[in-house]
Amino acid sequence: MHSSDDPLDAVLRPPADETAEQAAVREAREAEARRVSAAIDADIKAERQARRKKRIVRLLLLGQSESGKSTTLRQFQRLYTPTAFREERILWRAVIQLNVVRSIRTILETLEPSSNNPSSRAPSRPRTRRPSAASASMLALASPTSPSAYASNNNYNAHAGPSSPTSPHYNHNHGPSYNSTNNGANANADPYDAGYDSPGYASPGVDSDVESDPGGDSLPVFRNGDYGGGGGGGALAYHHQMQQQMSQQARAPPIPTASPPPPPLIGLQPGNTISWEALKLALLPLRHVEALLIARLVPTAAGEEEPAYLPGSTLAATSMGGVGAGGGEIFVRPGGRWMGRGRRTRSPSPPSPSFSSPSSFSSPSQQDAEIQPTLHACLPAMRALWGDPGVREVLKRRRVRVEEGPGFFLDDLERVTGPNYLPTDDDVLRARLKTVGVSEYTFEMEVSTGRETGTEWRIVDVGGSRSQRATWVPFFDDVDAIIFLAPIAGFDQVLAEDKTVNRLEDSVLLWKAVCSNKLLAGVDLVLFLNKCDILEKKLEGGVRLVRYVRSYADRENTFEAVSQYLRSKFSAIHREYSPNPRKFYAFLTSVTDTATTGGIIASVRDMVTRQHLKQSKLLM
Numbered sequence: 001m002h003s004s005d006d007p008l009d010a011v012l013r014p015p016a017d018e019t020a021e022q023a024a025v026r027e028a029r030e031a032e033a034r035r036v037s038a039a040i041d042a043d044i045k046a047e048r049q050a051r052r053k054k055r056i057v058r059l060l061l062l063g064q065s066e067s068g069k070s071t072t073l074r075q076f077q078r079l080y081t082p083t084a085f086r087e088e089r090i091l092w093r094a095v096i097q098l099n100v101v102r103s104i105r106t107i108l109e110t111l112e113p114s115s116n117n118p119s120s121r122a123p124s125r126p127r128t129r130r131p132s133a134a135s136a137s138m139l140a141l142a143s144p145t146s147p148s149a150y151a152s153n154n155n156y157n158a159h160a161g162p163s164s165p166t167s168p169h170y171n172h173n174h175g176p177s178y179n180s181t182n183n184g185a186n187a188n189a190d191p192y193d194a195g196y197d198s199p200g201y202a203s204p205g206v207d208s209d210v211e212s213d214p215g216g217d218s219l220p221v222f223r224n225g226d227y228g229g230g231g232g233g234g235a236l237a238y239h240h241q242m243q244q245q246m247s248q249q250a251r252a253p254p255i256p257t258a259s260p261p262p263p264p265l266i267g268l269q270p271g272n273t274i275s276w277e278a279l280k281l282a283l284l285p286l287r288h289v290e291a292l293l294i295a296r297l298v299p300t301a302a303g304e305e306e307p308a309y310l311p312g313s314t315l316a317a318t319s320m321g322g323v324g325a326g327g328g329e330i331f332v333r334p335g336g337r338w339m340g341r342g343r344r345t346r347s348p349s350p351p352s353p354s355f356s357s358p359s360s361f362s363s364p365s366q367q368d369a370e371i372q373p374t375l376h377a378c379l380p381a382m383r384a385l386w387g388d389p390g391v392r393e394v395l396k397r398r399r400v401r402v403e404e405g406p407g408f409f410l411d412d413l414e415r416v417t418g419p420n421y422l423p424t425d426d427d428v429l430r431a432r433l434k435t436v437g438v439s440e441y442t443f444e445m446e447v448s449t450g451r452e453t454g455t456e457w458r459i460v461d462v463g464g465s466r467s468q469r470a471t472w473v474p475f476f477d478d479v480d481a482i483i484f485l486a487p488i489a490g491f492d493q494v495l496a497e498d499k500t501v502n503r504l505e506d507s508v509l510l511w512k513a514v515c516s517n518k519l520l521a522g523v524d525l526v527l528f529l530n531k532c533d534i535l536e537k538k539l540e541g542g543v544r545l546v547r548y549v550r551s552y553a554d555r556e557n558t559f560e561a562v563s564q565y566l567r568s569k570f571s572a573i574h575r576e577y578s579p580n581p582r583k584f585y586a587f588l589t590s591v592t593d594t595a596t597t598g599g600i601i602a603s604v605r606d607m608v609t610r611q612h613l614k615q616s617k618l619l620m
């Protein structure tokens with residue numbers, strides 16, 4: 001009998017006119033669903049028990065987009081699975097070449113604003129505010145996983161192919177993506193026509209342009225572009241500030257479009273100049289190179305006519321993991337053996353379009369035959385563009401700091417466009433490949449000493465942009481430690497996916513959400529205050545923290561003072577918001593720097609292993 005006052009009943013009740021045959025089919029389906037569900041539960045339980053026995057350490061990398069999570073993962077790989085890391089360096093060549101082409105395009109677009117120009121359409125002043133999206137992603141993190149949150153992302157059977165039954169969480173990676181159609185162009189379309197005014201565009205370090213307000217609190221108070229709005233209170237005042245900013249925005253006058261700069265004359269050869277128009281013409285073949293690189297990096301899935309698409313502004317992605325292109329940025333998604341040579345788990349086993357080896361690229365030799373010579377032919381023009389003082393001046397005036405942005409290789413043009421270019425370790429660490437979804441990298445240390453011998457490490461790397469954060473929660477289960485990356489150099493920048501939000505403010509809020517999350521209450525926290533190299537240069541270059549963080553007041557604008565201040569603020573949030581006492585370690589890092597990061601990662605490894613052993617003993 002169905003009770004009539006249960007609203008679910010009405011939905012779940014079989015139709016009144018169901019035939020005996022239909023009822024039998026339905027009951028069989030329900031029985032199968034129960035069986036699958038029980039099998040999943042059993043698998044989870046078995047996996048947990050096996051983990052305890054096998055000494056599996058699980059580390060979660062969290063932080064906003066471009067904070068350095070995947071770079072930290074690459075550092076782990078470089079240090080502890082060096083053979084695989086070295087073998088895979090060649091796979092990064094196309095990514096690095098694409099990074100180069102994108103940097104050139106950013107410069108061209110900055111020099112010549114037009115209606116299709118993301119730089120001109122993404123100025124320091126945001127045009128609209130989207131507070132609800134921002135708040136929603138924070139709330140999703142701040143609250144413990146609710147069954148509905150879990151279920152809503154769980155497309156267990158959707159397009160994900162042969163998922164491993166022992167890794168039921170993994171379909172969260174694919175979440176709603178696979179059921180969506182794409183708004184963008186396909187991977188083979190001309191990327192110059194592909195709508196690059198979208199989140200995720202490789203941020204060239206466009207900063208915000210604000211004046212400081214008086215005021216000071218125990219927590220930092222951030223300015224988002226021209227939206228400072230006052231109100232004090234830093235992280236705690238976020239929502240209030242948002243509301244104020246929204247009403248200010250409603251009254252704000254329209255933003256004047258930047259007028260194009262006078263056409264510069266650019267020195268192509270010493271003593272020889274070239275007109276702006278001629279230079280653009282000389283760089284035109286890069287469009288073709290970009291299309292070729294995207295086509296190469298985003299191979300069409302076997303058995304599919306077209307690549308599968310991600311929703312929203314993204315362009316194309318392979319349906320079973322690998323690499324995709326979206327929002328003007330190339331991204332890696334789980335499922336492909338892009339890193340770690342078959343060392344990945346928790347992803348659907350990758351049958352086709354992954355980067356398991358160079359041979360999985362679409363006809364590399366054929367495409368290389370075009371990419372390499374074309375890039376090389378454009379070298380003089382690229383060099384002339386980047387080396388021109390007039391161009392630098394315009395970039396500076398427009399506050400486009402390509403050199404501080406991700407994937408910057410313009411100072412190495414000769415080398416990275418050369419015919420026999422093989423990326424170095426440093427190049428791989430500096431390359432930019434955005435993560436979409438969640439992927440887990442599993443390894444046993446090739447180079448291991450002492451107590452960690454025989455321990456299996458699992459490092460979970462997540463996509464950090466706001467739209468990705470809801471997919472993190474299912475991975476909070478069974479974690480030994482979290483490395484949270486806060487790129488503190490971003491204090492004068494806004495998020496690529498939401499130009500109204502200051503990057504440092506976003507990091508603080510995210511940190512607060514992670515610290516206060518009940519599911520993570522027992523997890524040790526490691527904080528990387530990252531991108532210290534950029535921070536140092538910025539401060540030396542005269543950018544003042546107090547313009548963006550009013551509570552910094554009249555303290556010295558030096559790297560030591562600023563980093564100490566921010567460290568103390570993050571530590572205070574951990575103390576205030578952690579539900580229980582736990583271990584906490586903070587480091588000032590530049591994770592692209594191999595010399596300094598090796599020691600830090602070794603300390604993290606030791607601490608995590610020690611803590612894991614202690615926990616395992618308690619559990620026995």
Ligand SMILES: Nc1nc2c(ncn2[C@@H]2O[C@H](COP(=O)(O)OP(=O)(O)OP(=O)(O)O)[C@@H](O)[C@H]2O)c(=O)[nH]1
Nearest residue numbers: 066067068069070071406407430435464531590591
């Ligand atoms: N100069 C400098 N660059 C860094 C540092 N850490 C990361 N980067 C660069 O910043 C870019 C973004 O780093 P990623 O590791 O891809 O960032 P992520 O957190 O994985 O970003 P998502 O995948 O979008 O979530 C890459 O080009 C890195 O090389 C740093 O400490 N200093």
Ligand SMILES: [Mg+2]
Nearest residue numbers: 069070434435
């Ligand atoms: Mg990443």
